[in-house]
Amino acid sequence: MIHIILFGPPGCGKGTQAKIISNKFDFIHLSTGMIFRDHITKKTNLGKLASCYINKGTLVPDIITTNMLNIEIRKHFKAKGIIYDGYPRTKNQIFSLEKVLNKLCFGEINIIFYFFIQKNLIINRLLKRGKISHRNDDTNIITVQRRIKEYYKKTYLIWKNYKFKKNIIKLNASLSIEKISIFIENKISDLL
Template sequence: MIHIILFGPPGCGKGTQAKILEKKFRLVHLSTGMIFRHHIKNKTSLGKLSRYYINKGILVPDHITTNMLNIEIKKHIQSKGIIYDGYPRTKNQVFSLEKILKSLFLGRINIIFYFEIKKKLLINRLLKRGKISHRDDDSDIITVQRRIEEYNKETFFIWNEKKWKNNFIKINASSSISEISFFIEKEISNFNI
């Protein structure tokens, strides 16, 4: 079973690429954002709790995110692999993911694709997305900037340990969608899935 992490700031194109990979390789796409939005839309207790954090542009606490994701992983233990979109976002979440994969004998984290992009382009993308999709977390410049700052503070450094050096692949996220997906597919194909 292959485990692929799509890593980068909000609005860098992770979700778009995850959807392409899901179809191309028949993998499971786990997006914390999509799961949270589903709960918010259905007004579940998790939705109410996560909405509070998301609308402020801050990360939902680790224990909530991790518990939610562990439930999702357990649903897909028979799949060829999982694409993690927007998870892990903290060192604790990396540790929790490794722990659950080991406890369920599902393998390990194979590839971490890092979507690198300039801040100005990112802000423009998020505000544009907010207008189109009416997402609360992309609706105004203050929330958008807070989300980027939160990413820089909490998430940017989580893969900087030596042990991830050979798993970590940088992507120029300002390239076209097709260029990025071609590059990612080429790297994944080396895993013979």
């Protein structure tokens, strides 16, 4: 089973590319944001808990996120591949992911696509997306800035480890959706 991580700040295009890749290669798309928003819509206990953090623009605590994702991963034991969109976001989440993949004999992390983009472009994208999707965490400039700050404070450096150097592929997230998806598809095709 192939495991692909899309890593980068909020609004860099991870979700868009994850959908394209999952359709192209018939991989499972696991988005922590989508899962949390689904729970919020359904007003589950997990949704109520997650919304407290998401609406403030802060990360949902590791224990909640990893437990939720581990349950999701177990559902897909027959998958050809899994794309992780917005996960892992902390070092503890990396360890947790490696641990569950090892425990289930699902393989290991194959590629980490690192989306890099300028801060001002992210802010514009998020506010634009907020107008269209009416996501609470994208409509308020203060929340948007807090989310970006959280990313640079807690997530930005999590892969700075010799162990993953060979897995990281940098890509310019300010390029067109099409150019990025062609680049990603070529790299994944090399694995198959």
